Amino acid sequence: MSDDRRLDRAARSWLEAGPVKAPDHAVDAALLEIQTTQQERDWHVPWRVRTMSNTARLAVAAIAIALVVVGGALLLKPGGNQTVGAPTIAPSSSAAAAPSASAPTVTPAPVDYSMLHGRILMEHLGNAPDRSEVSSDYHTDRRRFYWMNPATMTGSTAVEFLPGQPPSGKVTADISPNQRKLVFQDTDPSGEHIWLANLDGTGLQKIATTCPGKAACADWDPAFDPTGTKVVFVRGQGHTAVLVIKDLGSGTERVLQSTSGSSDNNVPEQPSWSPDGQKIAFGKIDWNGDAPIKGVVSVVDVLADRTTILPIALNFPGDPYWSRDGSRLLIVDGPLSMAAVALPYAGRTAEAYSIAADGTDLVQITHTVGNVVTANFTPDDHVLFFSNYFYLVGFDGTDQRPVNIHGDDLSELANGFGYVGHWIDTP
Amino acid sequence: MDRDLVARAQRGDREAFAVLVHQVSDPLFAVGFRILRDTGLAEDALQNALVLAWRRLPHLRDVDRFEAWIHRILVHACYDEAQRSRQWTANVRVLPVDGPSTPDDASTVVDRDELERAFRRIPVEQRAVFVLHHYLGLPLVEIADMLGIPAGTARSRLHYATQGLRVALVGDAQPVLEEGRLA
Numbered sequence: 001m002s003d004d005r006r007l008d009r010a011a012r013s014w015l016e017a018g019p020v021k022a023p024d025h026a027v028d029a030a031l032l033e034i035q036t037t038q039q040e041r042d043w044h045v046p047w048r049v050r051t052m053s054n055t056a057r058l059a060v061a062a063i064a065i066a067l068v069v070v071g072g073a074l075l076l077k078p079g080g081n082q083t084v085g086a087p088t089i090a091p092s093s094s095a096a097a098a099p100s101a102s103a104p105t106v107t108p109a110p111v112d113y114s115m116l117h118g119r120i121l122m123e124h125l126g127n128a129p130d131r132s133e134v135s136s137d138y139h140t141d142r143r144r145f146y147w148m149n150p151a152t153m154t155g156s157t158a159v160e161f162l163p164g165q166p167p168s169g170k171v172t173a174d175i176s177p178n179q180r181k182l183v184f185q186d187t188d189p190s191g192e193h194i195w196l197a198n199l200d201g202t203g204l205q206k207i208a209t210t211c212p213g214k215a216a217c218a219d220w221d222p223a224f225d226p227t228g229t230k231v232v233f234v235r236g237q238g239h240t241a242v243l244v245i246k247d248l249g250s251g252t253e254r255v256l257q258s259t260s261g262s263s264d265n266n267v268p269e270q271p272s273w274s275p276d277g278q279k280i281a282f283g284k285i286d287w288n289g290d291a292p293i294k295g296v297v298s299v300v301d302v303l304a305d306r307t308t309i310l311p312i313a314l315n316f317p318g319d320p321y322w323s324r325d326g327s328r329l330l331i332v333d334g335p336l337s338m339a340a341v342a343l344p345y346a347g348r349t350a351e352a353y354s355i356a357a358d359g360t361d362l363v364q365i366t367h368t369v370g371n372v373v374t375a376n377f378t379p380d381d382h383v384l385f386f387s388n389y390f391y392l393v394g395f396d397g398t399d400q401r402p403v404n405i406h407g408d409d410l411s412e413l414a415n416g417f418g419y420v421g422h423w424i425d426t427p
Numbered sequence: 428m429d430r431d432l433v434a435r436a437q438r439g440d441r442e443a444f445a446v447l448v449h450q451v452s453d454p455l456f457a458v459g460f461r462i463l464r465d466t467g468l469a470e471d472a473l474q475n476a477l478v479l480a481w482r483r484l485p486h487l488r489d490v491d492r493f494e495a496w497i498h499r500i501l502v503h504a505c506y507d508e509a510q511r512s513r514q515w516t517a518n519v520r521v522l523p524v525d526g527p528s529t530p531d532d533a534s535t536v537v538d539r540d541e542l543e544r545a546f547r548r549i550p551v552e553q554r555a556v557f558v559l560h561h562y563l564g565l566p567l568v569e570i571a572d573m574l575g576i577p578a579g580t581a582r583s584r585l586h587y588a589t590q591g592l593r594v595a596l597v598g599d600a601q602p603v604l605e606e607g608r609l610a
Contacts, residue, residue: 007593008561014542015461015562022456026470030477031445039439040482214510 038265113150113392114404118379118425120148120390121161121182121199123171126416129155129408133416142416143169143187153390153407155415162201166193172221172270175199175422176228179379182422183207183222183231191218194233196248199424209246210253211237219244223280225273232256232271232280241267243282243300256280258307259300268298270319274357275326278302281310283318283335297331297359310359317353321376323395329355330365330383330395332372352385354395365397378423386410390421433490436481444481451494452477455501461558462505464547469505476504495573502555502574509551545592553588556581 124146127133133142146158162170166186173184182199185192197204211217215238222233225245235244235255242260246253259268261284271282279299286294295316300307310317312331319335322328334350350371354363366372368387375385382392384403388411393400410418428450435443455476460469480497487496546554559570571581 007589011542011557011592012561015558018457019460019466020453020457022452022473023466023470026456026473027448027452027477030474031448033474033478034441034444034448034481037478037481039485214506 112402112405114153114406116150116403118150118423120150120153120384120403121173121175121422121424122146122148122158122390122410122418123173123420123422124410124416124418128160129158129410129415129418131155131415143171145170145173145184148390148421150403153404155408155410162197162204165204166195166206170195173420173422174223175424176224177226178228179424179426181224181228183224185220185222185233191216192220194219194222194231194246196231199426207231207246207248208251209233209235209244211235213237221270223271223273226275226277232273234268234271236263236267239263243268243271243280245302256300256302256305256307258305259298272321272329274299274322275324281320281322281329283320285316285318295334297329299357310355312355312359313362314353317355319374322357323354323377324381327357328361328395329357330375330377331355332375332385334371335374352383352393354397363397365395366391366393366400374420376420376422379425382423384421384423386419386421390418428491428493430490433484433487433493437484437487437490441481444484447493448477451497455497458498458558458563459501459505461562462502462551462554463508464543468508472501472504472508475507476501479504495569498559499573499575502559505555506551542592549588549591553584553591556584557588557592560585 122129122145124144126142128142128144129146144163145161147161148158166188168189169187170184171187173182175182180199181196181203183194183196185194194207194209195204196207207222209217209219218236219233220236222231224231229249230245230247232243232245234241239262240260241263243256244253245256259280259282261267266284266286268282268284271280273280279301281297281299284296284298286296295318296309297312297317297320298307298309310329314331314333316334317331319332321330323330330352331354332350332352349368350373351364351368352366352372352375354365355361365383366375366385366387368391370387373386375383377395378384378392381395383395385391385393388409389407390403390410391400392403408415428447432443432447436447452473456469456473459472459476460466463469463472476497480500483500487493546557549557555574556567556570559565559573560567565573567581567585568578571578574581576584
């Protein structure tokens with residue numbers, strides 16, 4: 001008999017010895033903990049997810065369809081679409097002819113902002129907006145960026161940014177302060193990565209991050225600091241998610257431990273750096289067992305690594321962005337970007353709000369007949385938001401108008417679904 | 428395994444999951460102990476694996492693979508415990524030597540004390556494959572599928588575990604008594 005065979009036999013015999021019954025106290029302790037432990041939900045967000053089940057895809061498609069149908073029903077109901085505080089509504093002939101039931105509201109001339117220069121980089125989900133991929137399938141797995149021209153705002157003139165790179169798609173972009181670069185994440189099912197590229201399409205590179213320990217990491221939701229030299233992002237590893245700051249020059253990373261949350265609940269999301277670089281605002285969702293989910297917006301002091309939850313008088317604030325002077329924050333109540341579900345509760349729609357930096361002085365700034373999916377700032381401090389169409393509104397809530405009254409309904413499922421826009425002031 | 432129980436537990440039925448727990452706890456603990464060689468650590472690994480299995484059960488796509496799936500969770504819980512404990516070199520115990528377990532010449536090569544000591548010196552990932560193969564009798568392809576690793580990786584881990592045991596046993600020839608005093 002060979003040494004290996006003898007060793008194997010001896011090992012088997014040795015392994016047979018030892019306990020074969022689990023101690024009752026260990027089993028009882030596990031069962032006790034299970035009594036108070038919630039099962040994980042498949043809550044992945046369509047354009048932020050690591051992976052997405054077919055069920056979730058169908059759910060997202062159903063939600064989007066429901067939004068269109070409900071919006072249409074409201075519009076078709078006489079007098080049913082008037083929202084308190086909305087700009088004066090005077091449908092034009094072009095608006096009346098629009099195919100979408102939830103067509104944008106129309107104001108007296110000038111009717112829109114289509115003469116503004118610059119471009120919109122649109123984060124998009126599903127079939128190509130130029131209708132080249134129209135089919136009965138709704139491809140929620142396709143997540144891409146497209147350049148949209150404010151002068152047209154049609155899918156037929158949309159130009160894809162970095163097509164096919166990286167292969168697993170692009171989501172959650174953030175534009176550098178000098179409007180020359182962007183960071184984004186891919187949707188690699190084995191774990192997302194952060195990417196950096198120039199807005200002219202050159203210089204695409206994966207930003208290497210340090211994944212401590214043996215468990216695999218996923219990095220998502222990157223955002224530039226005010227100098228464009230650092231990026232903050234969310235790292236999920238094991239059962240924890242936390243904000244991490246990476247210095248793009250030195251490559252060093254710093255973990256903001258006070259922002260951590262369980263990776264299946266209270267995940268820090270969508271960080272936004274204050275203009276002075278001293279604070280980072282971010283959102284979290286508390287899925288709250290079987291009760292309605294809730295959201296919070298927190299601010300972490302970067303130097304002290306101390307996190308404070310802002311006392312905002314809304315059920316589900318999220319998606320924060322700092323105003324240029326750092327005195328206020330732009331948030332959305334019930335942002336589709338974080339929850340993957342629209343949350344019109346108590347008859348209210350998801351809208352964008354302005355709050356003071358300490359969470360007080362809540363002011364509603366958008367008034368839609370659908371829901372605000374996302375909102376962020378333009379280079380000239382207007383607010384760009386998406387609600388089937390892209391709109392602009394002043395940060396004080398004045399002068400809400402569509403970017404282009406003749407533009408396509410970018411929520412048409414056959415052509416995919418636009419979610420987020422980034423107004424780039426450069427040609 | 429009762430498919431209906433698994434399906435009910437997936438939908439959040441805690442009573443159904445409790446029945447499953449009582450069915451799988453003993454074999455899971457037995458495997459955990461043999462990987463970790465420590466009752467306390469094996470208990471912790473079992474508890475963590477059961478709670479994690481409950482949380483993640485809605486994500487299990489094929490209920491027929493419940494047993495393989497929960498064994499995988501258990502093995503990963505063992506990895507965590509092993510990493511957390513860091514006792515492997517310091518906590519050397521001298522177990523009573525029972526003498527030959529079989530009448531053949533295997534007992535002349537090693538005894539249980541030497542195996543115990545040597546086993547603790549090989550990486551926990553290799554120990555896991557070794558236990559699943561020699562204790563549960565699973566073929567390497569099945570182990571690879573269970574652990575979500577390539578078959579070649581399972582094979583190499585078993586190979587390195589065996590070689591590691593051999594090297595450790597040879598290396599133990601002199602230090603055994605000294606370590607025994609420390610324990």
